[in-house]
Amino acid sequence: AQKVTQAQTEISVVEKEDVTLDCVYETRDTTYYLFWYKQPPSGELVFLIRRNSFDEQNEISGRYSWNFQKSTSSFNFTITASQVVDSAVYFCALFGEGGKLIFGQGTELSVKP
Amino acid sequence: NAGVTQTPKFQVLKTGQSMTLQCAQDMNHEYMSWYRQDPGMGLRLIHYSVGAGITDQGEVPNGYNVSRSTTEDFPLRLLSAAPSQTSVYFCASSSRPGGAGELFFGEGSRLTVL
Numbered sequence: 703a704q705k706v707t708q709a710q711t712e713i714s715v716v717e718k719e720d721v722t723l724d725c726v727y728e729t730r731d732t733t734y735y736l737f738w739y740k741q742p743p744s745g746e747l748v749f750l751i752r753r754n755s756f757d758e759q760n761e762i763s764g765r766y767s768w769n770f771q772k773s774t775s776s777f778n779f780t781i782t783a784s785q786v787v788d789s790a791v792y793f794c795a796l797f798g799e800g801g802k803l804i805f806g807q808g809t810e811l812s813v814k815p
Numbered sequence: 816n817a818g819v820t821q822t823p824k825f826q827v828l829k830t831g832q833s834m835t836l837q838c839a840q841d842m843n844h845e846y847m848s849w850y851r852q853d854p855g856m857g858l859r860l861i862h863y864s865v866g867a868g869i870t871d872q873g874e875v876p877n878g879y880n881v882s883r884s885t886t887e888d889f890p891l892r893l894l895s896a897a898p899s900q901t902s903v904y905f906c907a908s909s910s911r912p913g914g915a916g917e918l919f920f921g922e923g924s925r926l927t928v929l
Contacts, residue, residue, distance in 0.1 A: 711855070735915050747905065747920040793857060797915050801865065802873060803848070805858040 704729045706796050708806035715784055716814050723779040723809045725794030731755075736770065736777045737795040737803070747793075753777065784813045817841050821906050821921035828896040828928045836891040836924050838906030844919070846909040847889040851875065851902040852923075858905065864889055896928045 705728040715721045727736065738750040751761065753770050761768045765782045781788050794806045819840045828834055840847065848863035850873075860873030864883040878900060880892040889908075893900060903925050907918040 708857075737917075739918075745903075745923055747907075747918075749917045749919075752917055795858075801871070802860055802863065803918065804860065804874070805850070807855060807857040 704731075704796050704798050704800070704802065704804045706794050706804055706806035708792075708794055708809050710809045711807070712810045712812070714812045714814065717786060718783050719813075720780060720782050721784050721811065721813075723781075723792050723794075723811065725777045725779065725806060727775050727777065727794070727796045729775075729796060729798045731798040731800075733799060735797040737797070738768065738777075738779050739793045739795065739805075741791040741793065741808070743790070750779075750792075781811075784811075786813050786815055789813045819906055819908055819919050819921040821904075821924050824922065824924055826924065826926050828893075828926065830897060830928060832896050834893050834896065836893075836904055836906070836926070838889045838891065838921060839887050840889075840906075840908040840919070841887065842908060842910065842919065843886060844908035844910050845886065846911065846916075847883070848873070848907050848909075848918070849879070849881065849889070849891045850905045850907065851900075852905060853902050861891065861904075893926075896926075898928045900926065901928045902926060 707726045734755045736753045740748045767780045769778045791808045791810045793808045797803045822837045845866045849861040850858040862881040864870045906921040909916045
């Protein structure tokens with residue numbers, strides 16, 4: 703069975719701090735995809751990144767970076783120099799060979815000025 | 816380009832009533848799915864479809880029914896609403912076969928069952 707665990711329910715930081723959101727997954731599939739989505743206070747869900755199981759290269763996009771480690775089944779998300787606009791709920795998700803995209807419970811990030 | 820459109824955005828039902836949440840996408844995506852979002856539970860998959868005429872159950876399918884007669888539409892039916900079905904429902908679609916690509920979400924439908 704697939705499972706995604708985001709152990710951090712809530713994180714609060716002060717603007718300009720760096721923050722890492724943890725994601726640990728479980729799957730028996732050899733081919734799978736990992737995702738991060740953002741849900742700002744307005745409620746819509748916004749795609750951030752997709753990574754397949756054969757590509758362990760870290761990725762950086764502006765202030766966002768992702769660290770994928772198959773050895774620890776983790777796909778962590780770091781925001782550098784956080785801003786108030788980064789305040790949102792962030793979801794990690796796993797898509798496996800069973801055809802289902804399973805989400806974690808989400809981490810609510812609050813960035814205070 | 817409308818993307819994924821859900822209706823209604825808000826609905827209040829009484830226990831035992833039935834209703835249909837509508838979902839339509841204009842991106843010619845084969846993969847569509849329904850999720851419910853509850854506090855502390857994240858997004859949980861209700862049903863999904865990999866193409867017209869094909870549907871399958873997700874993590875929490877009980878009490879819900881779906882059909883996929885066209886590529887564009889994927890309605891979610893609540894057969895006999897219960898207070899436990901109070902939630903925010905999201906419809907999503909993906910361009911990649913099987914749904915392994917980026918999901919495009921609708922704006923959500925907030926349902927309250929009294």
